[in-house]
Amino acid sequence: xxxxxxxxxxxxxxxxxxxxxxxxxCVLTLPVSMHMLAxxxxxxxxxxxxxxxxxxxxxxxxxxxxxxxNYSIPWEQDREPKKWKLSGCQRYSVxxxxxxxxxxxxxxxxxxALGYFNGTNTSSCNHGYWYDTSQYNSSIFTxxxxxxxxxxxxxxxQSMFMVGVLIGAVGSGQLSDMYDMFSxxxxxxY
Numbered sequence: 369x370x371x372x373x374x375x376x377x378x379x380x381x382x383x384x385x386x387x388x389x390x391x392x393x394c395v396l397t398l399p400v401s402m403h404m405l406a407x408x409x410x411x412x413x414x415x416x417x418x419x420x421x422x423x424x425x426x427x428x429x430x431x432x433x434x435x436x437x438n439y440s441i442p443w444e445q446d447r448e449p450k451k452w453k454l455s456g457c458q459r460y461s462v463x464x465x466x467x468x469x470x471x472x473x474x475x476x477x478x479x480x481a482l483g484y485f486n487g488t489n490t491s492s493c494n495h496g497y498w499y500d501t502s503q504y505n506s507s508i509f510t511x512x513x514x515x516x517x518x519x520x521x522x523x524x525x526q527s528m529f530m531v532g533v534l535i536g537a538v539g540s541g542q543l544s545d546m547y548d549m550f551s552x553x554x555x556x557x558y
Contacts, residue, residue: 403533407526412507415500416515417441418459418493442490456497457516458490492516 423436444455499510514521
């Protein structure tokens with residue numbers, strides 16, 4: 369049995385060498401922590417709805433645009449109670465020509481909203497999606513359209529990332545047996 373008090377007395381106090389090793393270890397762990405937290409930012413979720421090419425005449429953010437969205441995309445209740453948002457995965461089955469002439473505010477006396485869409489029939493987003501880019505320009509969520517029917521692929525991306533970490537850990541263990549520590553650190557850092 370080893371006498372720990374005697375071993376610590378022989379090795380000495382926490383000196384310059386221990387401080388250097390501690391600082392180098394902290395520097396080497398920073399890139400690892402960045403990779404582990406990367407999916408938080410790469411997989412950023414933003415507001416989205418069906419892309420409606422028929423309303424290109426309206427500028428986003430204007431009254432005409434929001435009015436045209438009301439006649440082309442149904443509203444649904446959000447997870448928070450009493451909060452409504454535009455449906456992300458459905459759009460009204462609209463007549464393309466009628467939506468391009470929507471003028472807001474809507475004249476409710478002469479026309480009905482049913483004239484702008486086919487009753488309450490909805491369809492899936494066949495022209496892609498529109499994403500709010502006010503906070504994030506792009507993410508894997510927006511680049512690969514991981515919404516609606518493809519939303520399960522968000523978790524798949526995180527799982528595949530962790531599979532890569534597992535393979536890298538096993539591979540680095542094998543390399544550590546073949547080569548010295550400093551060459552491995554140099555390879556992994558750059």
